Amino acid sequence: MANGGARGDRRLTEDELVSVIRKVLSGEGPGVLVGPGDDAAVVESGRGDSVLTTDMLVEEVHFDRTLTWARDLGYKAIAVNVSDIAAMAAAPRYALVALGLSERDDPAWVVELYGGMRAACDEYALSLVGGDLDRAPRTVISVTVAGEVARGRAVLRSGARPGDRIVVTGSLGGAAGGLLLARSGSAATATDWGRALLEAHFRPVARVGEAETLAQAGATSMMDLSDGLLLDLWRLCAESAVGARVALSAIPVAPTLRDLAQVVPSDPLELALSGGEDYELLATIEAGAVGVATSKIDDRFGVMLTDIGEIADQGFVGLDGDGVEHPLEPRGWDHFAE
């Protein structure tokens, strides 16, 4: 439908637009009794507990239309919600999308957006079952995902205990680096490392299987990294009423950030500590279980698990290479910061 964007198409009615969108969406998925089109969706209720999350992407706050493909944006809108479901060790099942469209969103853009959402739904095996379409001064995408977990098996932020090891999946800072690179307008976007950074920002991966593996290995707490490691770890510690000691030299800084620093002024470690939107998992786990979890996640998903420190009774400090303690600030992405 990338060819459908003639100006005259803009004045579709809501019903016509709904009809176009329905064609992009998958048919009935597993457990979907009534999909889009009625007052509400009806889905089979599972045997475990339901897990519910919602996340809003606002133009000019979360994305820049001039830098972002509609398809990537749709994919990301689903993936970031799936990431929250995964961070509870649950399986995503159903998505709802409320969409506020601005004057600038022509039907082709909307169809591409839904195409990206569908691709993400296919990737993570969930069904898009409902939504709402509205006008808005700036584009707003609000996604809700419902998932399932065996009764009482959700992994919360509040379970970390002193002595637990702190682990993260993958590498950090790539998403923030990708955004810097995209905004720089540098020709380095065409390099291999440049593309990897852009992909980290525009096509984040939700760690569903990795989260399940961590839960099976006995993770005591878990969350996804959306606002930066330090701020998110600080939140996890606050929920668990504990402190943390982080080995700064162990942080898995995305290796491509060294390339970026040659082109765009940036500090790789700072991006890894405080850059948001990596959507990697942050978890705590007994020291004796780290080895097994690390090898299982490597075997099953080819993804690195890194031990970055220890949960303490209190305090929030980083250890440098010489073992000297430095107080850490919970810096990161705050939607309300100036």
Added chain:
Amino acid sequence: MANGGARGDRRLTEDELVSVIRKVLSGEGPGVLVGPGDDAAVVESGRGDSVLTTDMLVEEVHFDRTLTWARDLGYKAIAVNVSDIAAMAAAPRYALVALGLSERDDPAWVVELYGGMRAACDEYALSLVGGDLDRAPRTVISVTVAGEVARGRAVLRSGARPGDRIVVTGSLGGAAGGLLLARSGSAATATDWGRALLEAHFRPVARVGEAETLAQAGATSMMDLSDGLLLDLWRLCAESAVGARVALSAIPVAPTLRDLAQVVPSDPLELALSGGEDYELLATIEAGAVGVATSKIDDRFGVMLTDIGEIADQGFVGLDGDGVEHPLEPRGWDHFAE
């Protein structure tokens, strides 16, 4: 917290704002295992089917900040979603709220908004279990509600059959009339009829019990009236692949609209046919069951049920007082109309 709105309060961080909001919200509700604060909410999964709906309210599109109390807006944001759940003959259970706040939303306004949401959640017996807070150029409130219905008992839009009677609850046009009155700046807002119209617009009632009663009485199809009777009935007919014959003289026009017409130029019947946001129920039901449904809804809720016509094989017509047929246009509120 209406006294908390000093200018200096504006620069709350996201975490501080979340903390303030949590204090307004209810504690753990029935079935809530993990409420706001983690990556996602965890709720007990029911024994029937889950019903999911989402609805977005956008400043300047759905509400005017200069006319609307934050508390009413919060209440309405929940109620309109509950109305969609009710229209499936389901019971609302859990709500999630994604909120995009503009520079103009000070903490006192946000707390009042959540106060209204909590009042609606208390009224309709559902729990607010999660959300997302973001900045936005204009305020956006995106609510998702999950409900439950016995397996296979949801009442859809697609079940209307030729010969079924068409019924509506309550009276129509009041919400649109209330908006006209509010915008007029007329002193009539202080009259009894004026207050009734404003309340119809700013504090719509979701017909949860009425919907359950209609379902028990054998409603073959049902939806809530959000975009105006004609447009919504047309949609129901399209989903059911049937037509409709509407007795125009039977339409339960809100009686206060006659008072309004004396003050603000307006046509009561037109408002009842095409004004949106009444959130009354539109249902179809076998002719023999109308009487029982009408008296039960009157007995239980003091709410009127009105027979406004018949489902036909095809066509979409209105009958005037002389029994003459007029073709009807599916007019109503289209978010994409100019």
